[in-house]
Structure formats: C-alpha cells, structure tokens
Amino acid sequence: MMFYSLNGQSVKVPFHQAVVQSIAPDRGLYFPEAIPRLPASFFENIQSISDQEVAFSAMAPFVGGSLTEQELRDILLDVLSFDFPLVSLNDRISTLELFHGPTMAFKDVGARFMARCLGHFTKRDPKSKEVTVLVATSGDTGGAVARGFLNVPGVKVIILYPRGKVSEIQEKQLTTLGANIRALEVDGVFDDCQRMVKKAFQDDILQRHFQLTSANSINVARWLPQMIYYLLAYKKAGKEKLVFSVPSGNFGNICAGMVAHKMGMPVQQFIASVNSNAVVPHFMKTQTYTPRPAVATISNAMDVGDPSNFVRILELFEQNFGMLSRKLTSYSFSDTETRRAMKELYSHFSYVADPHGAVGYLGLQKYLDQHPEVNGVFLETAHPVKFLNVVEQVIQKELPLPDQIAALMPRKKQATAVGSYEEFQSFLLSEV
Numbered sequence: 001m002m003f004y005s006l007n008g009q010s011v012k013v014p015f016h017q018a019v020v021q022s023i024a025p026d027r028g029l030y031f032p033e034a035i036p037r038l039p040a041s042f043f044e045n046i047q048s049i050s051d052q053e054v055a056f057s058a059m060a061p062f063v064g065g066s067l068t069e070q071e072l073r074d075i076l077l078d079v080l081s082f083d084f085p086l087v088s089l090n091d092r093i094s095t096l097e098l099f100h101g102p103t104m105a106f107k108d109v110g111a112r113f114m115a116r117c118l119g120h121f122t123k124r125d126p127k128s129k130e131v132t133v134l135v136a137t138s139g140d141t142g143g144a145v146a147r148g149f150l151n152v153p154g155v156k157v158i159i160l161y162p163r164g165k166v167s168e169i170q171e172k173q174l175t176t177l178g179a180n181i182r183a184l185e186v187d188g189v190f191d192d193c194q195r196m197v198k199k200a201f202q203d204d205i206l207q208r209h210f211q212l213t214s215a216n217s218i219n220v221a222r223w224l225p226q227m228i229y230y231l232l233a234y235k236k237a238g239k240e241k242l243v244f245s246v247p248s249g250n251f252g253n254i255c256a257g258m259v260a261h262k263m264g265m266p267v268q269q270f271i272a273s274v275n276s277n278a279v280v281p282h283f284m285k286t287q288t289y290t291p292r293p294a295v296a297t298i299s300n301a302m303d304v305g306d307p308s309n310f311v312r313i314l315e316l317f318e319q320n321f322g323m324l325s326r327k328l329t330s331y332s333f334s335d336t337e338t339r340r341a342m343k344e345l346y347s348h349f350s351y352v353a354d355p356h357g358a359v360g361y362l363g364l365q366k367y368l369d370q371h372p373e374v375n376g377v378f379l380e381t382a383h384p385v386k387f388l389n390v391v392e393q394v395i396q397k398e399l400p401l402p403d404q405i406a407a408l409m410p411r412k413k414q415a416t417a418v419g420s421y422e423e424f425q426s427f428l429l430s431e432v
C-alpha cells in the first residue's frame with residue numbers, strides 16, 4: 001500500500017518510508033491510498049476468528065510491500081501480548097480497558113508496533129543510519145515510546161519533557177530505562193518541548209548527522225494499529241447498534257477506530273469526548289475549525305488546542321461534513337463534571353476510572369440518554385494510578401501500585417537538563 005501526503009505536494013511512498021519519515025516533505029500527514037473493505041463474513045464470523053488473525057487481517061493491507069506476512073505476524077504476536085478486557089458496567093455500558101500494557105496506557109499498542117517496525121526496517125538495510133526518534137511528551141507518550149523502543153537495535157530515542165510538569169510515576173517511566181533511551185528535562189512547558197522537536201526537523205546541521213523521526217500519533221505506524229482493539233472490542237461485545245466513546249486529544253485513537261469502521265466494522269456512532277479544549281465540538285456545531293491555545297485540565301493528556309489527526313478524519317469522510325456528522329458526535333466536559341463522573345463510577349459501579357476514561361464515560365452517558373436503542377463502549381485509556389493525586393482525592397481511597405509501576409519507583413532518575421534550543425542541539429551532536 002502507498003501513502004500520500006494530505007498536503008498534496010509530495011510523492012506517494014510505501015509504508016516503511018512513511019514510518020521512517022513520519023511526516024511528508026511538504027509537512028503533510030501521510031494517509032493510506034485506499035481503505036480496503038474486509039468481507040461482511042469477516043464481521044459476521046468474527047467470534048470464531050482468533051485475536052491474532054483479526055489483527056493480521058486488518059493490518060496486512062496497509063503494510064503489504066514493507067513487511068512480509070511472517071514479519072507482520074511476529075510483530076503482532078509481540079505487540080498484543082497483553083489483554084484488552086471489555087468490562088461490563090451495566091447492560092448498556094461497557095468499558096474497554098486499554099491500560100494493561102507495560103506503561104499502562106493505550107499508547108503502548110502503537111508505540112510497540114512502531115518500534116518493532118523500525119527495528120525491521122533498519123535491520124534490513126545495512127547502509128541505513130541509526131534512526132533517532134525525537135519525542136516531546138506531556139507525560140504518557142514518552143513513557144510508552146521509551147518502553148516500546150527499549151533495546152531496539154538501530155534506534156535511539158530522545159525524550160523531551162517539561163520539568164516539574166509530569167507526575168512522579170510518569171517521570172520514572174521516562175528517565176529510568178537507560179540503554180538506548182535518553183531523557184531531556186526541559187526548562188519550560190510542553191509547548192517548548194514540542195517547539196524544540198519541530199525546530200530540529202528543520203535544522204540542516206542535525207539533518208546532516210541524523211535520520212530523525214517522530215513517534216507521535218502522526219506516524220502511521222503508531223496511528224493505524226490502534227484500530228485493532230476496536231475490532232477486538234466489537235468481537236467481544238457481540239452487540240448490535242454499538243457506539244464507541246473515545247476520550248480524545250489529538251484524535252489519533254478515534255480516527256483509527258473510524259478506519260476500522262470504514263473497513264466494514266458495524267458501528268452506529270463515534271463519540272469524541274473531550275475536556276474543556278473544545279475545538280472539535282465547536283467545529284461540529286459551526287463547521288468552522290478554530291485552533292486555540294490549550295488550557296490545562298485534570299485529563300491533561302487531552303489538553304490539545306489543535307488536534308493533529310483531525311485532518312485525517314476529514315479525509316476519511318472525503319471532506320463531506322454531512323457524512324461526517326452522521327458518524328461523529330463530539331461533547332466537551334469540564335473538570336467539575338469529570339470529577340463528578342469519577343465519583344459516580346465509583347459509587348454506582350465500584351469502578352475506579354482515571355480522568356480521561358471518566359470523560360469518555362460522560363460522553364457515552366450523554367449519547368445513550370438521547371438514543372435509548374444503542375449500546376455503548378467507552379475507552380479507558382490509562383490506568384487510574386497514572387493520575388494518582390486526582391483519583392485518590394476524588395474517590396477518597398488509596399490505590400495500590402501495580403507491579404509494573406512499583407518496580408520503577410526505586411530506580412534512579414537519569415536526565416539531562418536543557419534550557420534552550422542550542423543546548424538541545426549540542427546534546428544531540430554530542431551523541432553522534
């Protein structure tokens with residue numbers, strides 16, 4: 001399969017090139033040339049198909065020509081080595097728990113898939129330079145990427161995070177791995193980290209020395225495999241008239257679910273549930289897309305004022321607003337509402353949700369109230385301990401640390417302080 005740039009000025013490239021480049025030379029996001037349809041029988045019989053086979057059938061068309069069937073099967077076996085339980089709260093509401101991976105966030109799936117792809121691509125081409133993955137993180141992405149790429153040969157990862165702005169657990173996940181992972185503690189906020197990464201991609205000196213790529217959800221290898229757990233949820237739910245509510249920030253996750261739908265998976269509606277950063281709900285009301293500076297909320301992985309993957313959703317619906325609005329509903333919720341939802345989930349269902357999952361629950365609840373005939377799944381995108389302070393304060397209960405996290409706590413932080421772009425650049429050059 002070939003991938004084209006949504007800015008329309010660059011040539012089409014095969015999957016492996018789209019992965020290594022991350023973004024097209026014209027700065028556009030890559031998009032698959034076609035979304036193949038799986039046969040109706042695939043969805044009718046999905047309960048008798050193994051999880052691995054479901055994942056393989058969905059991903060194979062996109063990576064064809066860049067990975068052999070066996071390579072893809074090996075990657076999937078490794079990536080999907082943890083569970084994606086669908087937990088039923090009542091007869092209409094279930095939650096798809098995506099936090100059972102090594103860093104306890106849904107981003108583990110995409111990060112692990114991308115890491116293993118890059119490992120294959122660099123191994124295959126002995127002339128290729130080491131790939132340097134730059135990633136700016138407000139918390140969750142960095143941990144998942146670091147863990148996913150740990151010890152992948154031919155790949156080095158540089159993580160930039162804002163000093164004092166990530167939780168203690170998140171910082172441990174970013175800074176204690178060593179090996180091919182470097183953590184830079186930036187004197188600034190997340191936007192400063194992101195600016196440094198963007199500048200590096202346009203820096204001729206760095207471009208001469210490094211094969212740079214990014215591991216954000218703009219990368220097709222991080223974005224597309226997220227469709228797999230929607231298919232697994234569909235398989236487990238076994239229900240008609242299904243809707244998915246997805247806590248959304250950059251809209252990569254929900255867009256991957258929409259790709260699964262375009263491939264033939266029956267879904268009644270997608271609900272993009274967001275916090276006070278309400279660019280998309282505003283767009284769905286007014287058809288005017290107005291990026292805004294992000295505001296800080298308790299669901300901080302969704303504090304995004306200009307969701308990078310929304311252009312992919314528009315492309316999926318051929319820029320046709322009527323078609324889009326028949327499949328996508330978007331609601332925004334305040335922190336007060338989110339806290340209330342966390343309390344309600346705990347008191348009604350004894351379910352401990354993190355703030356992102358709670359936003360997903362609110363969106364689902366609102367949609368179900370207006371559509372009595374549908375059944376819903378909300379995605380729980382992170383384990384509640386990743387947002388320990390908020391969760392414990394809201395539900396007034398102490399949470400035990402899961403093994404993955406407890407093991408990290410005694411490890412020593414290793415990070416290099418960076419105060420300016422020049423310091424960042426000289427750090428990189430010292431790594432050549």
Ligand SMILES: *Cc1c(COP(=O)(O)O)cnc(C)c1O
Binds near residue numbers: 140248301302381
């Ligand atoms: C990244 C993240 C999101 C947002 O996902 P997008 O694909 O950017 O929409 C939601 N919840 C958590 C916990 C996250 O880490």
